[in-house]
Amino acid sequence: MNKFIMLTVGASSSGKTSDVLSRFKKEIKSGEVVNVNRDDIRFGLFTDGERDWTRYKFNKKNEALVTTEQDERIQKAIDNEQSIIISDTNLNPKIRQKFYELAQKHDYDIFEYNYHVSWDELVKRNAQRYGGVNESLLWSMFKRMCRYTCIYPSKKEQFQFESYKEEPTLDSTIIVDMDGTTCDMTGIRKPYEWHKVSQDRPRHEIIDMVRGLAMTTGHVTFLSGRDGQCYDDTWDYIDTHIMTDDMKRLDIKWDLYMREEGDQRKDDIVKYELYDEFIRGRFNVSAVFDDRKSVIRMWSAIGLPNIVDVGSYNVEF
Known part of the structure; x- marks a missing residue:
């Protein structure tokens, strides 16, 4: 199988990382696959490894350091010819495009796993996590996921929709x-x-x-x-x-x-x-x-x- 980059796409608390760690447990343990996760990096750099969002400040300086560390880990995996899972929200289309270009440059296959979870379920899961994200941030991620792709419980009904734009002549x-x-x-x-x-x-x-x-x-x-x-x-x-x-x-x-x-x-x-x-x-x-x-x-x-x-x-x- 050709080397790959897998992008998870979904809000916080949608089950991305736990699913990845379960699905690719054997490959990650053997070193065939590397999981690169921004939350792991954030907590490693700023909270002594404790997964507590109340101790992390989302600002440009901190996020730039996280991105630098992420890029270094990804490049190291490429140098070692390992497949890569990027188990983040990946809700920003520019970020996804960055990884698509990286995959093309290094002849990696690339694919996405979407994790669309109902708002009520996200709130419940987030409340059960120690130091979960604040609800306004969670809501913002949920809306961005909906803009990207709405997948309803049947999983048969999937569609993408266009955001509203006001037109002055209407x-x-x-x-x-x-x-x-x-x-x-x-x-x-x-x-x-x-x-x-x-x-x-x-x-x-x-x-x-x-x-x-x-x-x-x-x-x-x-x-x-x-x-x-x-x-x-x-x-x-x-x-x-x-x-x-x-x-x-x-x-x-x-x-x-x-x-x-x-x-x-x-x-x-x-x-x-x-x-x-x-x-x-x-x-x-x-x-x-x-x-x-x-x-x-x-x-x-x-x-x-x-x-x-x-x-x-x-x-x-």
């Missing part, structure tokens, strides 16, 4: 969800009883916020994960409970896009595709209203502004 819209956001089904129907959606209870506080922003933007885009079989009932509900006579007189426009009938994919995938097809390049986004955490994280990952999470903080569904 009109504005707000993106608004239905179930759990502008309407409440509690005690009225089960989630998939589409024939009863017209009976949902309006969430007046959320609807009032939507109306206020709509008067500014002049347009609302309703994106719903409901099955397309209840499109007409959903349209009538919006027209009756959300769009007021004043909004109609002022010619506030609105659109409704929903998943196709029988499409059972996850909401975040469906809504991203609807956004990509019907909103990107047509509107700037002024705000987003949703209650599902996976969708909120997806909107955040692509960089939409003013995301209003109207759901419960600790409820995943």
Whole structure:
């Protein structure tokens, strides 16, 4: 087998290093493969080997020293004709490109292992680690991983997405969800009883916020994960409970896009595709209203502004 460079890609606490050490235990022990890890270097240089993030300061000076040591270890492995695993986050595309160029220069094969873990699981694992990274840094890494590639639990649904960019020539819209956001089904129907959606209870506080922003933007885009079989009932509900006579007189426009009938994919995938097809390049986004955490994280990952999470903080569904 030709010598290789393997890049792990994923946030802190996503299981990169432990997986690598288990997967290549025999090869690392024999010296055939070398694992180069920036965290190991950080702790070795600055914390006397103790894996405690509270004792390490992320700044340019320290990181430059870590990079120098990393480069020296990699070059030593190349000189010794060893394969190399770089078990870091590797979320920066410039860093990945650097290693691709290095592999080409020295005739190494190169490949990546992606480690996409849900936000809740990252938080749990990070909390269980002694001296884990702070949550704001963890969230930043999670978003960067989502920008690079979103891999959902089925591992069959994989796609890359493009970050949001505001275009000064476009009109504005707000993106608004239905179930759990502008309407409440509690005690009225089960989630998939589409024939009863017209009976949902309006969430007046959320609807009032939507109306206020709509008067500014002049347009609302309703994106719903409901099955397309209840499109007409959903349209009538919006027209009756959300769009007021004043909004109609002022010619506030609105659109409704929903998943196709029988499409059972996850909401975040469906809504991203609807956004990509019907909103990107047509509107700037002024705000987003949703209650599902996976969708909120997806909107955040692509960089939409003013995301209003109207759901419960600790409820995943």
